[in-house]
Each structure stands twice: as structure tokens, then as C-alpha cells.
Amino acid sequence: MRAGESLRVAGGAILANRLRAGLTALGVVIGVMSVVLLISVGTGARAEITEQLEALGSNLVFAVPGGFEGGPTEGGGPTRSPFTAQAIDDLSNDLAGQAEVTGTLSSGEQARGPAGQVGISAFGTTGSYASVTDTDVTRGTFFSDTDSALGRRVAVLGPSAAEELFGQRDPLGQQITVAGVGFEVVGLVEEAGTTFGVDTDLQVLVPLRAAQELFGIQRVDTVLVRAPSPDALPGVVDEVEASLAQTIDEDRFSVLTQDDILGVVGDVLGTLTLVLVAIAGISLLVAGIGVSNIMLVSVSERTREIGLRKALGARTRDITSQFLIEALLLCGLGGLLGLGLGIAFAEAAAATTPLPAEVTWWAIALAFGTSLGVGIVFGVLPARRAGRLDPAVALRHE
Amino acid sequence: MSHNGLPSPSAAASAAATADTTSAQAEPVVDAQDVTRHYVLGKDTIVEALRGVSLTVPPGAFVSIVGPSGSGKSTLLNLLGALDRPTSGALRFSGRDVADLSDAELASLRNTDIGFVFQQFHLLGRTPARDNVALPLVYRGESRRERRRRADEALDLVGLAHRRDHRPAELSGGEQQRVAIARALVSQPRLLLADEPTGNLDSQTGSDIMGLLQDLNAQAGVALVVITHDPEVAALAPVELPIRDGVLDQERATAGSLVPPPAVTAPPPPAEPDDSVASQRPPSQAEAAEEPPTR
Ligand SMILES: Nc1ncnc2c1ncn2[C@@H]1O[C@H](COP(=O)(O)OP(=O)(O)O)[C@@H](O)[C@H]1O
Numbered sequence: 211m212r213a214g215e216s217l218r219v220a221g222g223a224i225l226a227n228r229l230r231a232g233l234t235a236l237g238v239v240i241g242v243m244s245v246v247l248l249i250s251v252g253t254g255a256r257a258e259i260t261e262q263l264e265a266l267g268s269n270l271v272f273a274v275p276g277g278f279e280g281g282p283t284e285g286g287g288p289t290r291s292p293f294t295a296q297a298i299d300d301l302s303n304d305l306a307g308q309a310e311v312t313g314t315l316s317s318g319e320q321a322r323g324p325a326g327q328v329g330i331s332a333f334g335t336t337g338s339y340a341s342v343t344d345t346d347v348t349r350g351t352f353f354s355d356t357d358s359a360l361g362r363r364v365a366v367l368g369p370s371a372a373e374e375l376f377g378q379r380d381p382l383g384q385q386i387t388v389a390g391v392g393f394e395v396v397g398l399v400e401e402a403g404t405t406f407g408v409d410t411d412l413q414v415l416v417p418l419r420a421a422q423e424l425f426g427i428q429r430v431d432t433v434l435v436r437a438p439s440p441d442a443l444p445g446v447v448d449e450v451e452a453s454l455a456q457t458i459d460e461d462r463f464s465v466l467t468q469d470d471i472l473g474v475v476g477d478v479l480g481t482l483t484l485v486l487v488a489i490a491g492i493s494l495l496v497a498g499i500g501v502s503n504i505m506l507v508s509v510s511e512r513t514r515e516i517g518l519r520k521a522l523g524a525r526t527r528d529i530t531s532q533f534l535i536e537a538l539l540l541c542g543l544g545g546l547l548g549l550g551l552g553i554a555f556a557e558a559a560a561a562t563t564p565l566p567a568e569v570t571w572w573a574i575a576l577a578f579g580t581s582l583g584v585g586i587v588f589g590v591l592p593a594r595r596a597g598r599l600d601p602a603v604a605l606r607h608e
Numbered sequence: 609m610s611h612n613g614l615p616s617p618s619a620a621a622s623a624a625a626t627a628d629t630t631s632a633q634a635e636p637v638v639d640a641q642d643v644t645r646h647y648v649l650g651k652d653t654i655v656e657a658l659r660g661v662s663l664t665v666p667p668g669a670f671v672s673i674v675g676p677s678g679s680g681k682s683t684l685l686n687l688l689g690a691l692d693r694p695t696s697g698a699l700r701f702s703g704r705d706v707a708d709l710s711d712a713e714l715a716s717l718r719n720t721d722i723g724f725v726f727q728q729f730h731l732l733g734r735t736p737a738r739d740n741v742a743l744p745l746v747y748r749g750e751s752r753r754e755r756r757r758r759a760d761e762a763l764d765l766v767g768l769a770h771r772r773d774h775r776p777a778e779l780s781g782g783e784q785q786r787v788a789i790a791r792a793l794v795s796q797p798r799l800l801l802a803d804e805p806t807g808n809l810d811s812q813t814g815s816d817i818m819g820l821l822q823d824l825n826a827q828a829g830v831a832l833v834v835i836t837h838d839p840e841v842a843a844l845a846p847v848e849l850p851i852r853d854g855v856l857d858q859e860r861a862t863a864g865s866l867v868p869p870p871a872v873t874a875p876p877p878p879a880e881p882d883d884s885v886a887s888q889r890p891p892s893q894a895e896a897a898e899e900p901p902t903r
């Protein structure tokens with residue numbers, strides 16, 4: 211029997227029981243849709259994080275609190291950070307001529323300007339922040355290390371913060387308050403975009419010491435160092451580690467490159483995606499059991515037809531392949547529909563929600579391949595049962 | 609009595625009677641020697657549906673097997689149609705023993721050499737007549753075009769060319785059985801097996817169908833075995849074999865059993881009228897209209 215003929219017969223059988231076939235395929239549709247959607251979101255999230263991290267500038271070295279490889283253990287958390295403003299100054303001196311150093315400290319605060327009050331992200335940092343992170347100052351100036359060292363109350367605004375606080379007015383030289391403390395606006399920085407729906411442009415950058423006073427803490431969250439070239443990165447990492455270790459216990463901080471962070475973030479996201487996809491996979495398994503069940507019903511209903519086909523010359527494998535193709539077609543059609551829905555939902559999610567989503571070919575191939583695999587695995591039992599029917603007995607059925 | 613190279617005409621005769629006269633030139637279409645078929649239902653329950661049946665069907669023969677319900681007719685037909693294997697005894701198709709054939713080879717044998725006509729027609733409900741007729745050709749990989757051409761020919765042969773696009777539900781019982789007969793013929797088999805072909809039809813339609821089968825037997829030379837519980841239908845065959853409790857009643861086989869079968873080749877040359885056969889046949893309207901040349 212030709213494959214095209216088997217496909218035609220299978221299509222006819224499915225069409226003859228549209229509702230039943232549709233309900234059976236629904237499980238496959240949902241399973242495939244979930245797999246595509248979840249992988250797309252996982253992939254999108256990873257791409258977004260990569261982009262954000264790269265937007266910070268290249269050849270960056272981070273010193274963060276805690277043992278990074280083992281995850282944020284007892285050493286983790288900003289309040290327990292071992293870094294101080296002094297440590298940053300020391301590091302800066304140690305690396306003078308080799309690399310630029312800055313540090314950051316952030317907290318959500320209320321800011322007030324002429325146009326109103328808004329929740330912003332108050333970001334304490336040093337004067338070298340702009341050059342370390344490759345941030346362009348669009349108007350005015352960034353505050354200097356001297357401003358930072360003296361704890362002057364000056365501020366640089368992100369574009370969204372400027373708009374919320376000043377509307378159409380010119381913010382330069384104007385006063386704002388952050389957590390009730392007055393700051394003079396000295397500069398504006400370029401757009402940085404959003405990360406997971408958080409508007410990073412809704413940012414007020416102030417000198418590190420001023421921020422420490424404002425928040426009432428002596429710590430710095432993160433130390434950022436920019437190496438002059440990718441080749442210099444490993445050397446800079448070693449230098450940073452050695453310099454910080456002079457005053458801080460080695461177990462209380464970790465020194466990482468962007469690639470290290472990407473790797474760890476990727477691992478975490480990968481595991482998360484895998485778990486979610488495995489759950490979606492279970493729904494495909496359940497769908498497969500449904501397919502098996504309905505195919506067994508179909509074999510039983512068509513026992514006489516099978517007997518007839520055998521009497522007319524169908525071999526065991528003609529019958530087996532006919533039912534296998536029917537199961538494959540059922541799952542394949544369900545898979546196609548699931549793909550369509552999954553892609554549509556992923557695109558819709560990316561367009562209308564903060565969730566990033568990126569539909570990749572391998573996600574499509576995996577999801578569709580799995581649906582066909584389900585068809586084969588769960589079609590085999592009913593198909594073999596059909597093929598093995600004794601023609602004489604099958605013809606007497608009913 | 610006949611010296612035209614035909615095998616012994618005795619479809620009913622025992623192996624002993626046929627063995628010496630069987631010519632190598634025309635192998636029997638099917639030859640059963642002392643076959644039994646037992647169904648094992650439980651540990652201690654065995655149904656002996658056939659208990660030692662011998663039957664030789666030469667090419668072009670017409671044999672009827674008549675007996676009450678449960679006498680083993682369908683069981684025998686399943687064996688003659690290569691749908692089933694005997695529990696014991698030898699069963700040969702054109703000289704090939706089923707014991708030596710795989711299931712796939714049996715399927716291929718059914719596909720090329722045997723046509724079935726069933727009491728319940730067994731047509732595919734959603735399928736037009738033409739595709740029903742073409743079904744056997746699907747299993748030998750014929751192209752769609754060739755399948756249609758041959759199905760149309762077969763439908764023409766049973767007088768239903770104008771109904772080829774109709775589904776079974778749109779056809780009368782008699783028409784459905786004609787479609788089934790066309791399907792049995794489409795692969796140009798050597799043997800046509802009909803299990804109660806008139807069982808679901810009124811008597812008039814039934815005799816039309818029997819007339820058609822007889823014509824095909826006579827004109828196309830296909831051997832015909834009809835199974836029935838209806839003595840009138842059974843009497844149409846020159847060889848009439850009663851069956852009871854799984855045993856063929858060789859004693860009560862009709863005298864026609866010793867008469868040569870109708871012509872073997874198609875189109876057949878006009879044969880000498882055989883009074884002993886003709887006298888046993890009740891008149892049939894279909895036959896009267898068609899005037900088969902073998903009488
Ligand atoms: N597949 C089967 N399993 C068990 N018993 C069977 C089977 N087929 C037929 N029989 C039994 O074999 C006997 C002959 O049946 P069958 O050949 O169908 O008779 P008929 O066609 O003459 O009515 C009956 O007793 C029937 O119950």
C-alpha cells in the first residue's frame with residue numbers, strides 16, 4: 211500500500227470523527243503550545259539579560275558580595291556587603307593606569323520635582339561611573355570623583371526620571387528632593403531602556419557618599435571595574451581579587467566577568483526553562499495516552515473493516531502502518547496547531563507584556579518533533595493490535 | 609469422458625477418486641485433503657467445526673455447499689479463502705500448501721487469486737462504489753488511475769457503471785451486492801467465494817445476484833463456490849455438496865459432481881449442452897435473459 215494512500219485513508223478516518231479527533235488532539239495542541247511558549251520566553255529572557263549586561267559596557271569586572279558560584283549564601287544581600295567607599299578608593303589606587311573603578315549602591319526612594327512626586331531608583335556611585343559603564347551624558351555634566359568624595363548633593367537624571375519630575379521644563383540647575391533631601395540636577399544621561407518591565411531610565415544618580423548618608427549605611431553593593439581590553443580581563447580579575455583581599459575576607463566576595471554572570475544566569479534560566487518544559491512534556495504524555503485510548507476505540511470500531519481489508523489482501527504491516535499513520539496525522543495536526551498558537555502567544559506576550567519571548571527554530575523543531583514522537587510511541591500499541599487481528603475473526607465481529 | 613486436458617471434474621469426489629485423473633496442466637484452484645478446523649474455546653472446550661473435509665475445486669468449477677446454520681460452512685469457506693489455516697490436513701492453492709506460506713504470502717494470495725462475496729456485503733460506508741471496488745488493487749500498489757480504470761470495468765461487468773460515484777447507503781441491497789461482486793472480480797481472481805450471497809436479499813434480487821454469479825462463472829471462467837443454507841440456491845450449482853456437523857456428505861453429493869465443469873477459459877467456446885446439469889437447475893430469470901453460452 212502506498213504511503214499517500216495510507217495518508218488519505220487516515221485523513222478520511224479523522225474527518226469522519228472530527229469532534230472526537232479534535233478533542234483527542236487538544237491535549238497535543240496544548241502540550242506543544244506550552245513547550246513553544248515556555249522555551250520562547252526562556253530564550254527571550256536570556257537574550258534580554260545578555261543585552262542588558264552588554265549595555266553596561268564591555269570588559270567589565272564585577273566584585274559582588276558572597277560566594278557567587280555557590281549562590282547567594284549567608285554572605286549575600288546588599289546589607290551584608292563587605293565593600294566600603296574606602297575599599298573602592300584603595301582599589302582605584304591599586305589599579306591606577308590599568309583599569310577604571312567605580313562602585314554602586316541603590317535603593318528605591320521617593321523623589322519630588324516641580325512636576326510631581328515619583329518612585330525612583332536612587333543610585334549612588336562615583337564620578338567614574340559614566341566612563342566605566344560607557345554611559346553618555348546628554349546634557350550638563352556627570353558629577354566628579356571630588357563631588358563624590360565630598361558628598362555633594364548633586365544628581366544626574368535618567369530620561370524618564372527627568373520627565374516625571376520636570377515635565378517639559380529644563381531640569382538643569384534645578385532642585386529636586388530624594389527621600390526629603392535636596393539635590394541639584396547637574397546632568398542628564400542617555401536612554402538605557404527597560405529590563406523585565408523595570409524602567410532603568412527612571413533613575414537618579416547621586417554621589418556615593420551622599421547616597422550612603424541618605425540611606426544611612428556604610429556599604430557599597432557592587433564594585434565595577436573596566437579593563438582596557440578583553441585580553442586584559444584575566445589579569446584585572448586577579449588584581450581586583452588581590453587588592454580587595456587585603457582588607458576583606460576572601461569568602462565574603464566574588465570577582466566575576468560579564469561572561470561569568472551570563473554563564474550563571476544562563477544556567478539558572480536553563481534549569482528553570484527545563485523544569486517548565488518538562489511539565490509541559492508531561493501534558494504531552496497525558497495527551498499521548500489519550501491518543502492511544504482513542505486509537506484503541508477506533509480499532510475496535512473498525513474491526514470488521516480491518517477484517518475486510520485483510521480478506522482483500524492487506525498484509526499485517528499494511529494495517530499497522532495505516533493506523534500508525536492515523537495516529538501520526540492526529541498528533542501532527544495537533545502539533546501544527548499547537549505550534550501556531552504557541553508562536554502567536556509568544557509574539558503577543560512579547561508585544562503586550564514585559565515578558566520577553568523569542569521563538570527559535572530549535573524550539574519549533576523540538577515541540578513538533580515531540581508531538582510526532584508521541585504519535586509514534588502511543589500509536590504503536592493500537593496499530594499493532596489492529597495489524598494482528600485475525601481476518602476470519604474480525605469479519606465475524608458484531 | 610472429457611479429453612480436453614481438464615482435471616477431473618469431480619469437485620466432491622474423494623482424494624482417491626481424483627488423484628489418478630488429475631492433470632498437471634490445470635492445477636486445482638484449491639484442494640483440501642482431510643482438513644479439520646478445531647476452535648479452542650477453553651481448557652476443556654474444543655469446537656470441532658470441521659472434521660476431515662476433502663474437496664477439490666478445478667478451474668472454472670461451480671460448487672455449492674449447503675447445510676444448516678452451525679454446520680461449518682463459513683469455517684470451510686474461510687479455509688478455501690486462505691483467511692484461516694486448517695488444524696490438520698493439507699490445503700493447497702494452485703499446488704502451493706498453505707503450511708509453506710507466510711501470513712503475508714496468504715494475504716497476497718487472497719489479493720490476486722481469490723474474490724469474496726459476503727452476506728453483509730461489507731462495503732466501506734463512506735466510500736463511493738468505484739473506490740470500494742478498487743480496494744483490492746490498493747494492496748498491490750496500483751496507481752490511482754489504473755485502479756479507477758479497472759474498477760470502472762468491473763462495475764460495467766455487473767451493470768452498475770452508472771452508479772460508480774454512489775455511496776453504499778445510496779444503493780439498494782441488490783446493487784450493494786453487485787458492487788461487492790465487482791470488487792471480488794476487480795483483481796481477476798481464479799476463485800470466487802460467496803458466503804450466503806443472497807442471505808440479506810429478497811428472493812427476486814437474490815436470484816438476480818445468483819444469475820450474475822453464474823454468468824461470471826460461465827463467461828469469465830472463474831471458479832465459484834457458493835455457501836448457502838437455501839436448497840434452491842444450492843441446486844443452481846452442477847455440484848451440490850451437503851455439509852452437516854463439519855463433515856461433507858459425499859454420498860449425497862448430486863450426480864452433477866461427475867459432470868465436467870463449465871468452460872475454463874474466457875470467452876468460452878460453446879459447450880455441448882449437458883442435460884443432466886440443466887435438468888437440475890431451476891429456471892432463473894437472470895439466466896434466461898443473459899443466455900450463458902455453456903448451456
Ligand atoms: N471463531 C470461532 N471461535 C469459536 N467457535 C467458532 C468460531 N467460528 C465458528 N465457530 C463454531 O464453529 C461451528 C461452525 O460455525 P460456522 O462455520 O460459522 O457455521 P455456519 O457458517 O455453517 O453457520 C459453530 O458451532 C460455531 O459456533
Ligand SMILES: [Mg+2]
Binds near residue numbers: 681682
Ligand atoms: Mg455462516
